[in-house]
Amino acid sequence: MESNMNKKQKKVLIRIIAASVTMILFAFIPVEGWLEFVLFMIPYLIIGYDILLKAFKGIKNKQVFDENFLMAVATVGAIALGDYKEGVAVMLFYQIGELFQSYAVGRSRRNISELMDIRPDYANIERDGKLERVDPDEVGIGSVIVVQPGEKVPIDGVIIEGSTTLNTSALTGESVPREAKAGDDVISGCINMTGVLKIKTTKEFGESTVSRILDLVENSSSKKSRSENFISKFARYYTPAVCYGALALAILPPVVSMFLGFDAMWGEWIYRALTFLVISCPCALVISIPLSFFAGIGGASNAGVLVKGSNYLETLSKTKYVVFDKTGTLTQxxxxxxxxxxxxxxxxxxxxxxxxxxxxxxxxxxxxxxxxxxxxxxxxxxxxxxxxxxxxxxxxxxxxxxxxxxxxxxxxxxxxxxxxxxxxxxxxxxxxxxxxxxxxxxxxEKPNSKEAIAQLYRMGIKETVMLTGDTGKVADQVAGDLGISTVYSELLPGDKVAKVEELLSKKHSKEALAFVGDGINDAPVLSRADIGIAMGALGSDAAIEAADIVLMDDDPLKIAKAIKIAKKCLRIVYENIYFAIGVKIVCLILGALGIANMWVAIFADVGVMVIAVINAIRALFVKKL
The missing domain is CATH 3.40.1110.10 (Calcium-transporting ATPase, cytoplasmic domain N)
Structure with missing residues (x-):
């Protein structure tokens, strides 16, 4: 684990070890009073100084209610009540949880960048009989570049000399190599396996397939799902609410007790309020939900499915109707x-x-x-x-x-x-x-079309529909062979949009309709469906722009795989939401009643976060259908 950490994470790990060792040592020294306070402030400041600084900056910038503020108040309060060991322990376990979360997010990002390792570092241009390496951004349209065996194709173009075998696995998720010769189009991101190629570029690097794909993956986090937006709003209102709740728990019961003539027990109620604060920290939700979607999008990228945002992943998981264009989608x-x-x-x-x-x-x-x-x-x-x-x-x-x-x-x-x-x-x-x-x-018909339709029905799809401009006789035979339930033939491109509108009006509001097209002449329909899936659309600008999801080869089985990934991701998201909120509610009630102490509070915060993050990372791994 340590070898994969960055410098910042290693520093936190050193602080955790130093604070743990000093805390354990001081726990065995029989001292009390001011000396005990001074000794335990050493591990507390080693592990918690950055949290205290962030909390202070938050108060200064009038952005008070965050997890740093909750931890600072809870631990300073515990120390003020004389619970030095618990104050240090809460901060220590919180930092362990934060380190774990930081490592997990970094690891998932690294996995995704490795899976999508298609960005070329250079392009070879021949000058005066010698090959010169240049930045791909510097290569203009119409330039001739040389790609040697083992190198990535840096920019989209046409082969003008040479023949080779191309490895497209980083783009399509499939390991089957593709033969290419002079006159063939070639897209960036493929690896040249055998021969030397001379390629005349047809796009600038910024507009080439590899750049568009990386841009889509990197910007996918900007399009948030309803679940992510809900969690953001939830945290915005939830944190101040629990702070005021903790304040009420610390003040109201003692005041009422005094009014009724009983012992106020200020220390007891303040301790309960501080425990309440530690339990209430919403880290598990705020971190694990976006991480689940991020991992889901990464897992999909590895399988050759580009998802433009977590909102599309959420819609795809609700798909009950799949509408297909015929030519180039179900047929070759x-x-x-x-x-x-x-x-x-x-x-x-x-x-x-x-x-x-x-x-x-x-x-x-x-x-x-x-x-x-x-x-x-x-x-x-x-x-x-x-x-x-x-x-x-x-x-x-x-x-x-x-x-x-x-x-x-x-x-x-x-x-x-x-x-x-x-x-x-x-x-x-x-x-x-x-x-x-x-x-x-x-x-x-494509070899996998029949199996793809069968897979969709096994996954709970209610209806499959085929739209085509072909004659009724041809359309009916293809639909019959593949097991498609409904077919509309002899349609013009405009008729396809009208048919999709008609199908959309019939479905339930909580169900989604996906349209799958080859992406070139299907842009209007791709845009109109709840979820537009462009198939085999590498290099097609119309598809990448109009579709919500782009399949990076023309295998129809990828549609079922994409839906499976989306359903798994959403299942993990809801598992984390129910688990985190459920544990917090139980622990908050126990904390308010004085049954849960600071150690339970630490589990409710750090333990739940660690479990939720581990669960979220499962979305990165996709089983084969």
């Missing part, structure tokens, strides 16, 4: 050839004809055919290309006439074709005027 958003049907020719041959005929087109369908062919395309083999808008392409490939298109093209050419009952885009193929079958192209 990349069209692929999934089959060749009714073809008398070999599958490879029909794909070759289709890819060559479509080789002059930049349409996504054409691109998917070229990818499925998988070989270098020699366009010199293709002549007489005619693209018929909305129908397809005719061309001559190796001297053979080829037609690739939809049913309209086949009807235009007078070629009989076979219907396809599968869901997807159909490319009918004719070679030399004879029908040769059709190619089925579809947007594949």
């Amino acid at each position: 958003g990349v069209f692929e050839v999934v089959g060749v049907h009714h073809s008398k020719l070999e599958e490879a041959r029909i794909l070759e004809y289709a890819a060559l005929a479509e080789s002059f087109s930049s349409h996504p369908i054409s691109k998917s055919l070229q990818r499925a062919y998988g070989k270098e395309i020699d366009q010199s083999r293709v002549t007489d290309v005619k693209e018929i808008s909305g129908e397809g392409v005719t061309a001559v490939v190796d001297g053979v006439s080829v037609a690739a298109g939809n049913t309209k093209l086949m009807k235009r050419l007078g070629i009989e074709y076979s219907d396809c009952h599968s869901v997807g885009t159909i490319v009918h193929m004719a070679v030399n005027g004879r029908y040769e079958g059709h190619i089925l192209i579809a947007d594949r």
